[in-house]
Amino acid sequence: MTRRPSLCTRREALKGLALSASALTLAPKSMFGEALAGTTKLPNIVVILSDDVGYGDLGCYGGTGVHTPNIDKLAKGGLRFTDAHSDAATCTPSRYALMTGEYAWRKPGAHILPGDAALLIDPAKPSLASTLKRAGYATGCVGKWHMGLGNGNIDWNGDIRPGPNEVGFDYSFIIPATPDRVPCVYVENHRVVGLDPKDPIVVSYKENIGTDPTGHDHPELLKMGLSDGHDGTIVDGISRIGFMSGGHSARWVDEMMEKTLARKATSFIEEHKSQPFFLYFATSDIHVPRDPNNQFVNTSACGIRCDAIEQLDWAVGQVMETLDKLNLTDDTLIVFSSDNGPIVDDGYADGSVEHLNGHKPAGAFRGGKYTIFEGGTRMPFITSWPGHIQPGTSDALVGQVDLLASFGTLAGVPAAEREVPDSTNQIQALLGKAKTGREYIVEESTVLAIRKGQWKLVDANQPVGRGHGSRTDTEGVEYQLYDLAHDISEANNVAQTHPEIVRELAAKLKEIRAQGHS
Structure with missing residues (x-):
């Protein structure tokens, strides 16, 4: 349930909104050039960040054997970028950079985090969410978080903080880490969803705990075999990285995960339809374990990995349909991208390699997830805002790290350079008003x-x-x-x-x- 902000917080938000709207009205040309001349209303902003989706995985980027009509529609009506990049070829670093405007290689400990890691983001520094909140936006985070929670000793049975809510989100409904890591529960704001206090959760990444079977000791119980690692506690017939006990009533069902997250994302939009909102929707697809809903099984021509892509496309469609239903499409700037490059076999023997049937997840690029080559960080990246973004293709060099400075400028609350050291204002390129973007960009593995x-x-x-x-x-x-x-x-x-x-x-x-x- 969404917590109502205090009266003071609401007054500050309304004040920020009024100031931002005034800035847009009085100085659009000086602030934005010709990009938003005449605009007096802040756009809603929706960032959809998929997981492990490569440059060649979508129909609009030349993907074969997979159907992505909703994402293709977004691209057809918006701007499809050919040289857009995540910060890193792995998930935690790229998400950190997107949210903070700082290259993750500057941040000690910004590697792929376990499920019990401490919060990586400093709540005292600006984030994408806190910047837009300062401009008067209602801010929501739904989906995969994977940037740490708490201060290093999480009590999963009590309040879990600091987390998304402490770095600028009014509402959060998250997977703490990744779908293949424990704890396999959802956290809404500061609490595990559906937890029975009589069945407390304990998590360890050092040793087996409790009596739950593991994939290592009981492979006969698995509905999905292993190719490497992932032999910890079995949850929903799939063994994970790490060990957990308890929390049985709160554990997720994998094949319902994307539907659950899509429902929470669209509910956030519906609840905030009357005010500017920022939604960060970080989907679980197509990260392993790939266990799509039966609605999407065997729907593609390139195996279970592509079935999961079609489920992802459905989730994107749910957001688009909700905006249409509420007459918000023309008032909403949507960004679709992925956190890093593609991988096929990532620890589970799910048949994804055997059934690719010529599909090329990274397109023409070399490498993919974990690699320094373009396949690792060159991402599908689409922006859409009817009436403000003319449909087409852009070759501008841009990075996800630029979203903070760009959206801060768009909302009239630009961040100081020292606070977002690597984020540059590329709003003109993102809206298709400029053909060039960055001069340089740094990539990492x-x-x-x-x-x-x-x-x-x-x-x-x-x-x-x-x-x-x-x-x-x-x-x-x-x-x-x-x-x-x-x-x-x-x-x-x-x-x-x-x-x-x-x-x-x-x-x-x-x-x-x-x-x-x-």
Whole structure:
């Protein structure tokens, strides 16, 4: 149940809304150029962040064997980006960057977190949510969180804080970490949903606890086999990473997860239809374990992974239909993207590799999740706002890290550069009013890479120290330089023939890292 803000909070929100609306009315050209001239109303903002969806996984990006009519419709009526990036090739870092406007490699501990990790975001610093809340938006977070909760010693049977609500969200309904990690429960605001106090939850990532069977000891109980790891506590017939006991009445059912999250997302929209709202909808699909609802099983031509993509498309459609029903479509800016590149076998023997049938999750790009190549961070990225964004395609270089500065400017509450060190205002590019975006962008896996125009430099001298990923792609190689204008698949290292480009990009990357901001 949504908690009502205090009277003081509501007054501050209304004051912020009035000031923002006034700024939009009185100075649209000076603040936004021609992008929003004449606009006097703050748009609703919906960010839909899918999970492990690659550049080639959607129909509008050339995906075959999979049907994504809702996302394709969003792209047809909006702007489809060809050079948009997540911060990292893995989930926690990329989400951290999107929410804070800071490259995750600057943040100690910003690796793939276990389910009992402490909150990674500093509540005292601006976030995407707190920035828009300051502008008068009602803010909601639904779906996969995976940026930590609490202060390092979580009591899953009491109030769980700090979390999304402490970094700017009025309402949250979240999966604490990932669908393949314990605890396998939903947390609404600060409490586990449906918990029986007589069956308390205990979680451990160090040792087996309780009496629940594990995938390691009882593989015969699994409805989905294992290919690597994931042999902890069995929940809903699927074994997870980590161990948990208790909370049986609160445990989720995997095949109902996306429907549950979609229902919460659309309910948030319905409850806040009369005021500007920001919804961060981080879907569970298509992250493992892939156990889509029976409605979507065997609906694609490329196996269970693509079935999950079609379920994701359905969830996006639920949001779009709700906006249409409430006559909010023309008043809403939607962003659709993914947190990192694709992976097929990610620990479960679900048949996803065997049934791809020619489908190419990363499209023409090399690599995918966990890798430094373009397949790891170049994302499907769509913006839609009828009447403000003309349908088309954009080649502008933009990053998810730019959403904070861009939306803050759009709402009339730009953040100070020192508070969001790597987020740049790209609102003109996001709305299709400018053909160019960033000059440089940094990408990460276990090492860093930097992009400028057609050039990409992978610098093995810039390790990040992540817990996942492999150095095998860069081991023993000081630099790798790729000319993406002529070698989109990063097959040919041209560092030896373009030493001047190597020197320029290597120096720029070291500068960005050393100075603490972009």
